[in-house]
Amino acid sequence: MPTRFWRASGRIDSDDSRAMTQFPDDYDPAEVESRLQQRWLDEETYRFDGDANDPDTAYVVDTPPPYPTGELHIGHALNWSYMDFAARFHRLQGDDVLFPQGWDCHGLPTEVKVEENEGIQRTDVPRDEFREMCVEHTRHQIDSMKETMRELGFSQDWNAEFRTMDPEYWGKTQQSFVEMADDDLVYRDEHPVNWCPRCGTAIADAEVEPIDREGTLHYVTFPGVDNDDIEIATTRPELLAACVAMAVHPDDERYDGREDDTFEVPLFGHEVEVVEDEDVDQEFGSGAVMICTFGDKQDVTWWAEHDLDLRAVFTEDGHLNGEAGDYAGLTIDEAKEAVADDLDAEGYLNDTEPTEQSVGACWRCDTPIEILSKEQWFVEVDKEAILERAEEVEWIPEHMHQRLVEWTEGMDWDWVISRQRVFATPIPAWECADCGHRHIATADETPVDPTEEPPAVGACPECGSDDWTGETDVMDTWMDSSITPMHLSGWPLDIDLDEFEPVSLRPQGHDIIRTWAFYTLLRTGELTGEKPWENILINGMVFGPDGNKMSKSRGNTVSPEEAVEEYSADAARQALALGGQPGSDVQFQWKEVKSASRFLTKLWNIVKFAAGHFDEDTPDIADPAYRDADDWIRSKATRVASDVEAEMEAYRFDAALRELREFAWNDLADDYVELAKGRLYNGRPGERDAARKTLYDVVSAVTRMLAPFSPHLADEIWQYLPGTEGSVHTADWPALDAYDEDVEARGEVIAEATREIRAWKSANGYPLNADLDDVELYFDPGSEVENVDTYDLSETINAPARVREGRPNVELVPVDVDGDDSEIGPEFRGDAGIVLQALNEADPAVIQAQKNSGDTITLEADGEEYELDADWVTVEEEYRAEGGEEVAVVETEFGTVLVYP
RNA sequence: GGGUUCGUGGUCUAGUGGUCAUGACGUCUCCCUUACAAGGAGAAGGUCGGUGGUUCGAAUCCGCCCGAACCCA
Numbered sequence: 001m002p003t004r005f006w007r008a009s010g011r012i013d014s015d016d017s018r019a020m021t022q023f024p025d026d027y028d029p030a031e032v033e034s035r036l037q038q039r040w041l042d043e044e045t046y047r048f049d050g051d052a053n054d055p056d057t058a059y060v061v062d063t064p065p066p067y068p069t070g071e072l073h074i075g076h077a078l079n080w081s082y083m084d085f086a087a088r089f090h091r092l093q094g095d096d097v098l099f100p101q102g103w104d105c106h107g108l109p110t111e112v113k114v115e116e117n118e119g120i121q122r123t124d125v126p127r128d129e130f131r132e133m134c135v136e137h138t139r140h141q142i143d144s145m146k147e148t149m150r151e152l153g154f155s156q157d158w159n160a161e162f163r164t165m166d167p168e169y170w171g172k173t174q175q176s177f178v179e180m181a182d183d184d185l186v187y188r189d190e191h192p193v194n195w196c197p198r199c200g201t202a203i204a205d206a207e208v209e210p211i212d213r214e215g216t217l218h219y220v221t222f223p224g225v226d227n228d229d230i231e232i233a234t235t236r237p238e239l240l241a242a243c244v245a246m247a248v249h250p251d252d253e254r255y256d257g258r259e260d261d262t263f264e265v266p267l268f269g270h271e272v273e274v275v276e277d278e279d280v281d282q283e284f285g286s287g288a289v290m291i292c293t294f295g296d297k298q299d300v301t302w303w304a305e306h307d308l309d310l311r312a313v314f315t316e317d318g319h320l321n322g323e324a325g326d327y328a329g330l331t332i333d334e335a336k337e338a339v340a341d342d343l344d345a346e347g348y349l350n351d352t353e354p355t356e357q358s359v360g361a362c363w364r365c366d367t368p369i370e371i372l373s374k375e376q377w378f379v380e381v382d383k384e385a386i387l388e389r390a391e392e393v394e395w396i397p398e399h400m401h402q403r404l405v406e407w408t409e410g411m412d413w414d415w416v417i418s419r420q421r422v423f424a425t426p427i428p429a430w431e432c433a434d435c436g437h438r439h440i441a442t443a444d445e446t447p448v449d450p451t452e453e454p455p456a457v458g459a460c461p462e463c464g465s466d467d468w469t470g471e472t473d474v475m476d477t478w479m480d481s482s483i484t485p486m487h488l489s490g491w492p493l494d495i496d497l498d499e500f501e502p503v504s505l506r507p508q509g510h511d512i513i514r515t516w517a518f519y520t521l522l523r524t525g526e527l528t529g530e531k532p533w534e535n536i537l538i539n540g541m542v543f544g545p546d547g548n549k550m551s552k553s554r555g556n557t558v559s560p561e562e563a564v565e566e567y568s569a570d571a572a573r574q575a576l577a578l579g580g581q582p583g584s585d586v587q588f589q590w591k592e593v594k595s596a597s598r599f600l601t602k603l604w605n606i607v608k609f610a611a612g613h614f615d616e617d618t619p620d621i622a623d624p625a626y627r628d629a630d631d632w633i634r635s636k637a638t639r640v641a642s643d644v645e646a647e648m649e650a651y652r653f654d655a656a657l658r659e660l661r662e663f664a665w666n667d668l669a670d671d672y673v674e675l676a677k678g679r680l681y682n683g684r685p686g687e688r689d690a691a692r693k694t695l696y697d698v699v700s701a702v703t704r705m706l707a708p709f710s711p712h713l714a715d716e717i718w719q720y721l722p723g724t725e726g727s728v729h730t731a732d733w734p735a736l737d738a739y740d741e742d743v744e745a746r747g748e749v750i751a752e753a754t755r756e757i758r759a760w761k762s763a764n765g766y767p768l769n770a771d772l773d774d775v776e777l778y779f780d781p782g783s784e785v786e787n788v789d790t791y792d793l794s795e796t797i798n799a800p801a802r803v804r805e806g807r808p809n810v811e812l813v814p815v816d817v818d819g820d821d822s823e824i825g826p827e828f829r830g831d832a833g834i835v836l837q838a839l840n841e842a843d844p845a846v847i848q849a850q851k852n853s854g855d856t857i858t859l860e861a862d863g864e865e866y867e868l869d870a871d872w873v874t875v876e877e878e879y880r881a882e883g884g885e886e887v888a889v890v891e892t893e894f895g896t897v898l899v900y901p
Numbered sequence: 902g903g904g905u906u907c908g909u910g911g912u913c914u915a916g917u918g919g920u921c922a923u924g925a926c927g928u929c930u931c932c933c934u935u936a937c938a939a940g941g942a943g944a945a946g947g948u949c950g951g952u953g954g955u956u957c958g959a960a961u962c963c964g965c966c967c968g969a970a971c972c973c974a
Contacts, residue, residue, distance in 0.1 A: 358974090406972070410974080578924095580914070581915085589913060607936085609936030661924090755942090820919090874920090
């Protein structure tokens with residue numbers, strides 16, 4: 001086999017199992033991470049070769065296709081880390097994991113960027129040429145984001161990469177459009193839509209963001225026709241020409257009996273009538289408002305409800321049209337000023353005042369949107385069906401479900417899916433130039449660009465003409481991304497719509513619940529009749545080290561590349577995992593990355609120590625004579641593996657990693673390794689083998705469990721462990737099967753005795769490795785553990801250590817009394833507090849005497865007598881060395897330790 | 902204005918009714934003991950935002966108040 005990867009030392013071929021003697025002293029993350037990343041790619045370690053549509057064997061991640069901005073930020077890193085933890089964990093569980101990567105290419109920002117880079121307007125060049133420029137630009141953006149994904153060690157299968165701008169993908173978008181049209185879920189109609197005057201396109205509700213700004217409230221007199229004038233308040237005088245009615249609240253006494261009164265619109269002269277509507281805010285301004293077509297969504301509601309005229313005054317590019325008379329041709333802002341001035345000059349303007357207002361703006365360019373009535377393509381929104389499917393999905397965390405419910409319930413318009421742009425999926429439809437009939441493509445003629453090709457149908461089915469005009473409108477990009485689960489499951493080549501099974505996991509941020517999650521529930525749900533996914537994992541946002549939202553202007557941004565360069569991808573990933581439980585926002589903290597990095601070094605050193613005692617036969621050592629310490633760590637490792645597994649299954653990455661780290665550091669490194677050293681260095685062969693085998697099994701288990709979080713270090717360690725093949729990422733979850741409660745209790749005694757004696761040495765000025773004359777362990781009466789194997793303890797504390805029967809030959813002093821709350825509470829109810837207090841104040845010696853002489857304890861408090869079961873009360877006793885004795889007494893959980901220095 | 906989430910030692914964080922509240926970072930003391938000083942052994946540090954209630958018992962459940970973030974109008 002050719003040698004492909006060389007370490008800096010040039011001596012090791014990573015394809016070979018490395019001998020223990022070669023274990024490097026130091027871990028060099030920069031070198032290891034990039035080398036392993038290359039190796040995973042070369043060997044296609046994460047290649048998916050299962051059946052994506054088989055829910056019994058496949059674990060499919062509905063990976064977000066990010067918008068190719070060219071920059072993978074730290075929020076992406078959190079989102080993708082969660083996916084990677086889940087994907088890697090499920091691989092270790094033996095599932096067929098499909099972790100793909102898509103790119104949501106289409107959209108306005110790219111068009112704008114390309115126009116900027118090329119110094120052109122999109123209309124300056126032919127559509128296909130402009131589109132090609134966008135594709136080219138997008139390729140570069142994707143490459144740069146992929147590089148960061150690679151540096152972070154994410155385990156996508158790049159064979160499953162998809163780009164929505166590829167015809168193979170957008171053909172599917174078109175096909176899904178056709179399917180929905182066949183079910184009458186897509187229609188074309190004239191309806192008021194949100195319109196961005198700068199981008200020159202319709203946008204959906206989800207694309208409108210509120211922005212706060214200072215406006216001016218104008219008080220304007222509307223002269224009455226054969227009745228009294230009424231003053232209205234408006235922030236938008238430029239809409240006067242579009243005024244079609246005046247509205248007041250039915251309960252507003254100021255306007256009693258004014259319904260149907262007629263008024264003349266100032267400056268423009270047309271007449272409007274008063275309507276009454278409960279939605280009018282009496283507190284605002286004069287309590288009378290003008291209804292225009294359209295100032296905002298409220299106007300649309302009133303317009304429809306009261307069956308008003310339509311007077312449109314805005315053009316698609318944000319100017320006033322001929323309806324506005326003298327003001328035609330002005331921009332909206334110019335008109336606002338000009339109309340206000342003229343109102344003032346003509347005496348209609350009574351007053352103005354500044355006011356805070358919230359206006360809808362285009363989420364891509366922040367330009368305030370207008371509402372225009374336009375003929376557009378719509379997708380029907382079936383709120384009930386969406387809510388029902390959302391209910392079937394498991395939301396993590398659960399409360400994020402509420403966000404979707406609220407958004408869905410608040411939807412009042414269907415989804416406008418047509419955009420008057422270029423770089424997007426073409427709407428596969430044509431209009432007959434002769435009779436106006438609209439024809440939608442059939443599924444088998446997709447992908448098709450109707451501006452380039454005529455429909456397969458040939459002649460118009462209505463009039464027989466073959467003069468077609470291709471639809472130039474394109475689709476909302478969410479039409480592309482809302483079918484990702486279907487795409488991943490192999491539709492339409494491998495499965496039909498009715499064969500679709502929900503994929504395993506949808507991971508995404510809460511900022512796109514109202515878009516990506518909503519539209520996927522709508523589209524994939526409607527098309528397949530199924531919920532799109534089993535679980536949806538919502539991640540929080542990543543805040544800067546100062547606790548604020550990251551922003552360039554605040555200067556508190558941290559890029560994934562920075563964190564990787566400063567420490568390592570493995571450390572950065574751990575820091576993100578521990579930042580909080582999934583769903584909560586994560587404050588990025590360098591100290592977390594640093595402490596993770598230290599843990600990596602620590603683990604490397606643990607393995608370096610362990611590896612020094614391994615040889616090729618270590619994994620196969622059969623039936624070794626385990627001592628208590630071995631059984632203890634084996635049992636604990638078994639329990640940790642089961643706990644970590646449960647946490648990972650529940651997507652509690654923080655809890656899983658925390659438990660794993662504490663086990664590796666506290667139990668394995670601080671306790672077990674220290675206990676086993678005596679046998680490893682000086683034990684007879686049989687004694688050594690038990691410790692070697694134990695060390696091997698536990699190190700191997702820890703390495704595998706850490707692999708989802710820190711895939712590089714884990715895989716590098718794996719290469720050095722004897723008996724391993726290939727990558728740790730193709731290994732199995734640890735199965736030690738050594739859980740034993742009794743043995744764990746015995747091990748705790750040994751570990752605690754070790755700690756206590758070390759603490760005693762520390763407190764008394766002895767070096768940790770000081771020899772002691774003798775150590776005696778006495779168990780408390782009734783202790784669960786009655787004997788332990790002191791061999792390892794003895795080696796570790798450098799002293800003979802024995803378990804002694806009976807009581808230590810020193811003075812025994814009862815020092816404290818404790819009552820069991822969970823027994824005394826329910827028994828004495830309201831008096832429990834008194835009883836507990838009496839117990840605390842009682843003389844421990846008296847209580848002890850009562851315990852010794854019978855099964856009950858009698859207490860007196862507040863003149864009452866209380867009788868307690870003796871088992872509910874614990875008397876704490878301490879042994880005290882008598883003066884002049886050469887012995888120290890150490891109290892522990894399990895009993896008493898006498899130390900003879 | 903409606904809704905959701907959150908408030909735990911200096912900082913970040915775990916903990917949904919039961920004895921001394923978890924861990925990390927930071928701080929202090931001692932120690933270079935043959936895996937690791939990016940380490941080891943110890944220590945100090947918290948009225949669990951405030952308040953009222955439910956309960957024998959509340960960081961945990963409920964009400965109100967204060968503060969923060971997000972979603973919606």
